[in-house]
Structure formats: C-alpha cells, structure tokens
Amino acid sequence: MGGKQKKTTKNTYTPPKWVESNAQLANQIGRRIGTTEHEQYTGDRVAGLSENEQMGVSMARDNVGIGQPYFDKAEMYADRGATSWADADQEKWMNPYIKGALDPAAREIREAGAMGANALDSRASSMDAFGGSRAALMRSENTEKTLQGISDLYGKGYAQAYEWSANQFGQERARDMEAAGRFQQLGGAAIDASQTDISTLMTTGATDRGVQQAMLDFNWQQFVEERDWDFRQLMGVVSALEGTKGSYTTTQTGETVVKKDNTAEVVGAIASIVASAYGSDENLKDNITYLFTGMGRRFYTWTWKPIAIALGIAGPNFGVIAQENPDISTVGPDGFLIVDYPSLFGGDS
Secondary structure, eight states: OEEEOOSSEEEEEEOOHHHHHHHHHHHHHHHHHHHSOOOOOOSOSSOOOOHHHHHHHHHHHHTTTTTHHHHHHHHHHHHHHTOOGGGSOHHHHHHHHIIIIIHHHHHHHHHHHHHHHHHHHHHHTTSOHHHHHHHHHHHHHHHHHHHHHHHHHHHHHHHHHHHHHHHHHHHHHHHHHHHHHHHHHHHHHHHHHHHHHHHHHHHHHHHHHHHHHHHHHHHHHHHHHHHTHHHHHHHHHHHHHTTOOOEEEEEEOSSOEEEOOHHHHHHHHHHHHHHTTSOOOGGGEEEEEEEEEETTEEEEEEEEOHHHHHHTOOOOSEEOOGGGOGGGEEEOTTSSEEEOHHHHTTSOO
C-alpha cells in the first residue's frame, strides 16, 4: 500500500464483481485451515526388510565359515602330500613288502633245505663209515646252500622292497594331494552355493520391498492430498486474486486519498489465519518462492523440511519469513522463529 497527495483528483478503485465472492471464499477456506489441528501421519513411510531379505541376512550370518571344514581337511591332506620319501618312516613302508614277499620266499628256501637234510639223513643209515662221512659233507653243503639262498634272497629283496615302498609312498602322497584339491573345491563350492542363495533371497526380497514401498508411498500421497485439499483450493483462489485489475473513476476533490488495492489485504488476512499456529522460520522451509508484497511484507510459498514435519510445526505453506520480519517474530519452544501474524495485521497477539 502507498499514499500520495492529490490536490484536485480522487481515484476510486472498483474491483471486478467476482473478486468479492472469491475473497469471501478464500477467507472461509483460510479460517477453516487456521482452525484445523495439524494432523500427524500415523502410517509407515519406509518399508522394512522383506521376509526374503531377513532370511538372506540370517543365512549370511549363519553361513560365515561354511567352507572352513573342507579347507581344514584340504590343508591336512596337502601337508601329508608334501612329505618327502627322505623324511618318511621307510622301514614302516618296507615291512609290508618284506613280510609279504621276502619272508615267505625265505621260508620256502628253509623248508627245501630241511627236506634235503632229511633225505641225506635217510641215506646215511645205509652207508658204511666212509659213506657216513660223505653224508655229513653233503649235509654241510645242503646247509650252506640254504643259507646262501636266503642271503641272496634278502640281498636282492631289500633293494626291491626299497623301490616298491618308495613307489607306494609316492602314490599315496599323490592321492593326498588329489584329496586336498577335492576338499578345496568342495569348500569353494559350499561358499558359492551359499552366496548364490543369499543373492537370490536379497534380490527377490528387494523386489518385494519395492512393492511394499510403493504401497506406502501411495498411502502417503493419499494422506497428503486429503490433508492439503483446502490449502490447494486456497492457493487457486489467491492466484486468481493476485494482480487483479479493476476500474478507476475520477472525481474532482480537494482531499488527500490513498490508492488502495484490497487484494493484498485479503491475502494478508488469509495468511494471518493460516499461519498463526505454525512456524515461520526459514530454516524449516525448502523451495521458497516469492509471490507478492502486501501490507509492507513479502509473502511466499514453500515446502516444509522433514524436521518441521517431525516437530509437528509444519502447517500450510503460505505466508512470510520470520527472518525478514524480526519486529513480529519470537523464538518458539522448539528453538525456531514464529511470526505473530495477529500483530502483523493489527490484531491482539
């Protein structure tokens, strides 16, 4: 609003006929908004973990170290497989060959020698004295032959036993290394299978959670649309009133008059009703958009920050900014600035 000295002319502003009815409608809507208690949303805003995601998290926790038993066995077999023949108990490995091959062969040689000695003894009884001496010589030769056969058997047999047992030891160590590789693969397969199952559960669970989140978002939007229905109507009326142009009539007069646009007053009155119960601190608002200047104040629209919603001080998003109006602003119980709209428009605070 502004005043100007007119010495001879008086301008009378006549708004369009539809302005009065729309201004009354805006006041009615504004009063309804201002007297309506702020409604808190009681529904969930964020979907929790789905059943499959919970299973996946539980499986990931329970399957920690699932491949370790296999890796432990792989390590045991690998350690055995790395043992060299030089470090082995060679006698232990050779004994099976000696007992299984050499000892039976030596026993056969001894049995053959004993049979030969018995035959010589049978013949000795029929021989004369000279023949008896000859039989003794033959028995001695038989014994020597037996002993030599046994000596030759074990002489060659030990070399064969060493070679055979070294070969058996090498084959056993090769089997140990193969077993180590198999257990290593089993451990890796167990981990891969677990990770695949967990990944499947988390992927399908995320899809399910996305559906649940979409439902929660829809419910929230329905709530917002219902809650802000009056305010959106008000904004439509205010937009229509803003910048309204009427007609002027001119008469000769000698008084000083003020050219007055009642649109700002209408909107200002609405703002005083709408915003009197809510915070006006700039720190509570986002997307602040200037609308117009009226009653010497700048009016805006905005969106509320999450902190304002959480504190329950987020009302309709139309009015002034507290930081721009320190003369009518005070600190509220939450530490944010509040505008005293009644005092702004000349009422009791």
